[in-house]
Amino acid sequence: MAAYGRITLRDQFTGMAFALPFILGVAILLIMPLGLSLYYSFCHYTMLTPPIWVGDQNYRHLLSDHAFIRALINTCIFSAVSVPLSLGWSLLLALLLNLPNRLRGIYRTIVFLPSLLPLVATAVIWRWMLSPVHGPVNLLLRKPVEFIGWCAADVAKALGAAPATIGHLQNLKPPLWLSEGRWAMATIIFLSLWGVGQTVIIFLAGLGEVPQELYESAELDGAGSWRRLRHVTIPMLTPVVFFNLVMGIIGSWQIFDLPYVMTQGGPGRATLFYSMYLFEAGFQQLRMGAACAMAWVQLLIILSLTLLAFWSARKWVHYR
Amino acid sequence: MSASSTDKSLSGRRRLLLHLALAIMAIGYLAPLFWMIDTSVKTEKQAMSQSPAANLSSIRNLVIPHPLRVQNYAKVIRSPLFKLPLYARNTLVIALLVAIGSMLSASLVAYSLTKLRWYGRTVLFWIVLGSMMLPFSVMMVPLYRIYREFGWIGTNLPLWLPTFLGPPFYIFLLRQFYLTIPNELTEAAVIDGAGPLKIWWYIMVPLTRPALTVGGLFSVVASWKNFFGPLVYLTHQRTFTLPLALQSFQTRHGGVNHTLLMAATVLVVLPIILIFFLSQKTFIRGIATTGIKG
Structure with a gap:
């Protein structure tokens, strides 16, 4: 195992022996399942009977499957909104938590705490928080919302609005959250902000690695705090932003636990996400072939978005 | 910092x-x-x-x-519907086996990827990175079938035994730490006549104990939080883990009994929060490492 010189047969053997667990893992847990799943995706397969080859039928049927299209659109919306939102939010939190402050250790712990909870627990807690009649959120919101409604109704009356609008405003109530389609989606997106703890920690670590000299020389050049943020901190942080972006994209396309426990995809299919429908098709309707086809489409989507991110990285990520 | x-x-x-x-x-x-x-x-x-x-x-x-x-x-705790002590034990057993399996296999593989020289180790590292990005759904159906052939469905085996085959995330994590150990150290041991197994056990493992602690903690917490795996593989109520039991408690009694549901939730999250507070520094540093040194 000399550092330089030829790799002997013995070196080769030793190296592979130590890597054997993973080499076996690649064969059993990666290559074999990938091959089988690609094969099943072209088959009618229930797992109870042997697979029957049906060509690209599973893939073609996806296009006419309304539930699938809905799940696809929902996941697109979720990913497109929640990924940038939680990136921006966690960056903001990290910047605030990085400012000199005697209590910042405690604040960091507080922000991190929710991300430790199993998502099932998060779902159960927030279902109770957002319970329309007895939940604390609506308990808190009811009076203010009614008040705003009354004020708005008066303004509408003065402006000569239709009686229906005025009536609606006079009866303004806080949303029913999980029972209203758009609010249910908004709630799931909002909850991803409650669990950004890990991302914040990674940003904080990135902030800690920015060389102090850069700030000192920027200050000598007369840069104020805003310009130091804009021209020193943000550019130096772009590799970390990129890492969190890629992780966010991959994670968002696989969201499952939270909506599965909170809404079961409802109301209607308003919060039916890709992985949920895939699970339903495979393990509840026993359409394993279709589930595999969906999984391959999902893989291709995640792969192209990741490649897109890598391609765009050349334009905005500053590597030291 | x-x-x-x-x-x-x-x-x-x-x-x-x-x-x-x-x-x-x-x-x-x-x-x-x-x-x-x-x-x-x-x-x-x-x-x-x-x-x-x-x-x-x-x-x-x-x-x-x-x-x-x-x-x-x-x-x-005494409820016949939510057998908390049983679920806690199920969860803990799986979490400990996952931690042992992940750390043992990942440290062997990471050692091979950083300190041993052989053809193909770079390719293998790219496979480690690539497989971290694969959505689990692609492997899900065939794996379920394979485990069914083995008769593992309904047991906790699919949840921990595969972690003995080097989970990519932990190989990556340990590799980041192993790279910081100077090669001179292992080379000196070679000159002293130590074989690779001895070097791994007497040099790498003791020197990277902090890394193994971080990885072990991560894997315990990840396993404790896991919902999808238990949902797919555990079919009998008596084998349930805490998150799965909490979900089934909520679907059956959640609309009726909020106070008990919340008490159950507190008990489910308490162990994780305790683990976190006992090991806060190690934990935070571990997360930072995965994101920064990548």
């Missing part, structure tokens, strides 16, 4: 603004946890009370229930 965009402390008004912003944020992040504990010590009637009357004592009763119903916890 004391570096920040301004070395000097902030001016008075700015500092006040910062404290205000942080305080509001902290309340937002803590309120649900507070309300969970709060509901767990109320009677069902107190929990279901609607808008409180606008006087101080009724608002105080809403926030600090009187008397505290600690019996809810006893009720949950």
Whole structure:
């Protein structure tokens, strides 16, 4: 195992022996399942009977499957909104938590705490928080919302609005959250902000690695705090932003636990996400072939978005 | 980690603004946890009370229930429907086996990838990185079939045995640490006549104990939180893990008994929060490492 010189047969053997667990893992847990799943995706397969080859039928049927299209659109919306939102939010939190402050250790712990909870627990807690009649959120919101409604109704009356609008405003109530389609989606997106703890920690670590000299020389050049943020901190942080972006994209396309426990995809299919429908098709309707086809489409989507991110990285990520 | 965009402390008004912003944020992040504990010590009637009357004592009763119903916890622990001690044991057994399996296999593989020279190790590292990005759904159906052939469905084997085959994330994590160990150290051991197994056990493992602690903690927490795996593979109530049991408790009784549901939730999340507070520094440093040194 000399550092330089030829790799002997013995070196080769030793190296592979130590890597054997993973080499076996690649064969059993990666290559074999990938091959089988690609094969099943072209088959009618229930797992109870042997697979029957049906060509690209599973893939073609996806296009006419309304539930699938809905799940696809929902996941697109979720990913497109929640990924940038939680990136921006966690960056903001990290910047605030990085400012000199005697209590910042405690604040960091507080922000991190929710991300430790199993998502099932998060779902159960927030279902109770957002319970329309007895939940604390609506308990808190009811009076203010009614008040705003009354004020708005008066303004509408003065402006000569239709009686229906005025009536609606006079009866303004806080949303029913999980029972209203758009609010249910908004709630799931909002909850991803409650669990950004890990991302914040990674940003904080990135902030800690920015060389102090850069700030000192920027200050000598007369840069104020805003310009130091804009021209020193943000550019130096772009590799970390990129890492969190890629992780966010991959994670968002696989969201499952939270909506599965909170809404079961409802109301209607308003919060039916890709992985949920895939699970339903495979393990509840026993359409394993279709589930595999969906999984391959999902893989291709995640792969192209990741490649897109890598391609765009050349334009905005500053590597030291 | 004391570096920040301004070395000097902030001016008075700015500092006040910062404290205000942080305080509001902290309340937002803590309120649900507070309300969970709060509901767990109320009677069902107190929990279901609607808008409180606008006087101080009724608002105080809403926030600090009187008397505290600690019996809810006893009720949950003894409940025949939610066998908490059993689920806790199931979860703990899986978590410990996952930690052992992941750390043992990942440290062997990471050692091979960083300190042993052989053809193909670079390719193998790219496979490690690539497979971390694969969605589990692609492997899900065939793996289920394979485990079914083995007769593993309904047992906890699919949840921990595969971790003995080197989970990519932990190989990556340990590799980041192993790269920081100077090659001179292992080379000197070779000159002294130590074989690779000895070097791994007597040099790498002791020197990277902090890394193994981080990885072990991560894998325990990840396994404790896992919901999808147990949902797919565990079919009998008596094998359930805590998150799966909590979900089934909620679907069957959640609409009826909020106080017991919240008490159960507190008991499910408590161990993880305890682990975190006992190992805060190690934990945070571990997360930072995965994101920065990549």
